[in-house]
Amino acid sequence: MNRNLNxxxxxxxxSxxxxxxxxxxxxxxxxxRLLIREWPSGDGEEYMTAVKACVDAVNGxxxxxxxxxxxxxxAGDAGIAASPLPH
Structure with missing residues (x-):
């Protein structure tokens, strides 16, 4: 398992x-951290898809x-405003 947390x-x-x-x-x-501790609701199809995608990304x-x-x-599904920032 390749853990790519960083x-x-x-x-x-x-927001x-x-x-x-x-x-x-x-x-x-x-x-x-965001998905586990700060997300406004821990259910919904888009949230669960994001959690799975996060695990998949961590594993490479x-x-x-x-x-x-x-x-x-x-974020859009949960009504969370999102804005890309310059890298």
């Missing part, structure tokens, strides 16, 4: 609450760009 991808800013607090996600470690089974696209889709 793999870096193009950063995303996600996680109504207090206008933004989470910056640019590594798989950031994504794991999918690319970082593919994972990033899944994360953005899950």
């Amino acid at each position: 793999s870096v991808f193009e950063p995303i800013a996600l 996680m609450n109504r207090n206008e607090t933004w989470a910056i996600v640019c590594t798989l470690r950031d994504a794991v 089974d999918i690319g970082l760009d593919q994972f990033r696209a899944v994360l953005l889709s899950a």
Whole structure:
């Protein structure tokens, strides 16, 4: 098993609450933390797809760009504002 928690991808800013607090996600470690600790709901098809994609990316089974696209889709489904940031 290849654990790539420190793999870096193009950063995303996600608004996680109504207090206008933004989470910056640019590594798989950031994504794991976000999905487990900060995501507003732990259910839904898009959320579960994002969790699986995160595991697959950590294991090296999918690319970082593919994972990033899944994360953005899950954020949209959950009503989380997302904004790409310059790398």
